[in-house]
Amino acid sequence: MLTRVHHAGIVVRSLDEAYRFYRDTLGLPLLEEAEVRDQGVRAALLDAGPSEVELLEPLHGETGVGRFLARRGEGLHHVCFHTPDVAAALADLAARRVELIDAAPRPGLAGQIAFLHPRACAGLLVELATPPATEHHGPASPYRLVRVVAGSRDPHGSVAVLASVLGLTATGTKLVAGPSVVEVLAPEVAGGEGLSALGFEVPDRRAIVERCMGAGIAMHEVGDEIVIDPRLAHGAQLRFRHPA
Ligand code: CO
Numbered sequence: 089m090l091t092r093v094h095h096a097g098i099v100v101r102s103l104d105e106a107y108r109f110y111r112d113t114l115g116l117p118l119l120e121e122a123e124v125r126d127q128g129v130r131a132a133l134l135d136a137g138p139s140e141v142e143l144l145e146p147l148h149g150e151t152g153v154g155r156f157l158a159r160r161g162e163g164l165h166h167v168c169f170h171t172p173d174v175a176a177a178l179a180d181l182a183a184r185r186v187e188l189i190d191a192a193p194r195p196g197l198a199g200q201i202a203f204l205h206p207r208a209c210a211g212l213l214v215e216l217a218t219p220p221a222t223e224h225h226g227p228a229s230p231y232r233l234v235r236v237v238a239g240s241r242d243p244h245g246s247v248a249v250l251a252s253v254l255g256l257t258a259t260g261t262k263l264v265a266g267p268s269v270v271e272v273l274a275p276e277v278a279g280g281e282g283l284s285a286l287g288f289e290v291p292d293r294r295a296i297v298e299r300c301m302g303a304g305i306a307m308h309e310v311g312d313e314i315v316i317d318p319r320l321a322h323g324a325q326l327r328f329r330h331p332a
Contacts, residue, residue: 089177090254093268094170094198094217095133095140096236096286099156099163100322103130103145109321110134113303114296116141116229122197129153131197136233136288138267142168142197143322163323164283166203167236168215169254169265174200177216186253193218208253210246210272212238212283230295231328235287236270239278246272279318285325287313296328 100106103121110116116134123130127144128151134141144165146154156165171177174193181188181204190202199219206213240246243261250272251258256265263270271287278284290296293314300307300316307314316326 089171089173089180090169090216090256090265091172092170092266093139093233093236093270094168094215094219095142096164096233096283096324097142097144097166097168097215098322098324099144099146099153099160099165101145101157101162103132103143106143106145106322107132109303109305110141110143113299113305114231115299116231120197123147124195124197126194127151127153127196133197135229136231137229139233140198141233141286161323163318164236164286166213166215167238167270167283168198168201168217171216171218174202174216174218178202180255181253184253204253210240210249211281212246212250214250214254231288231290232267232331233286234268234289235327236268236283237278237285237287237325237327238270238272238283239275239281240272241275241281243272243274279325283324284318285327287327287329289331290328291331293328293330 111118119133119135121132128147129144132143144153187205187208193200193202198217201217204214247258247261250263261272275281305320314328318325
């Protein structure tokens with residue numbers, strides 16, 4: 089039922105500041121921006137086909153996203169999976185007594201959306217989305233978001249829970265959803281507990297290095313990856329590598 093990671097959501101202090109990095113420096117095309125009053129956010133989706141990056145700026149402190157920002161600072165907040173029918177997916181989850189935040193779909197930036205409770209998802213906040221039939225398509229992104237990384241003290245256990253709840257396949261400590269994987273690693277490797285990093289495939293690593301150097305964004309190499317520190321990327325560690 090879940091075909092891919094639709095987007096990874098990052099809570100930011102200011103959408104305009106986050107644009108300067110994600111849109112202007114990295115070059116991710118902005119697809120859509122809107123105020124989602126229901127969630128108390130101004131939100132934007134940027135293309136990183138097959139998935140997107142969602143930026144969330146709280147409208148005020150008394151919202152889930154506002155409290156997240158006050159407590160944890162900027163950073164990865166949730167992972168959203170695409171499903172062709174969010175209502176059917178919710179009915180199936182409810183029938184299996186999976187704890188939900190939303191019993192029924194509601195409109196979000198990505199279409200009809202619903203959140204599962206982190207208690208049901210190994211501590212991760214998981215969203216499901218069914219985009220409108222006429223999903224926006226802009227200029228192609230130079231990067232492909234193919235990996236979302238989370239830290240857990242029990243990576244195998246966490247992936248097994250996620251695979252069972254979401255009906256996805258687990259391969260080692262990776263949860264596979266079409267072209268996307270959610271990889272769960274020990275917190276020391278992941279960079280903390282919970283959602284921590286995004287992995288992109290990029291045809292030419294030099295292009296990203298040049299863009300970041302031009303903007304004074306430091307990078308370092310870890311194995312075959314170029315890594316941008318979370319402090320420079322609004323709380324998400326970013327990893328870039330050539331396609332395998
Ligand atoms: Co979202």
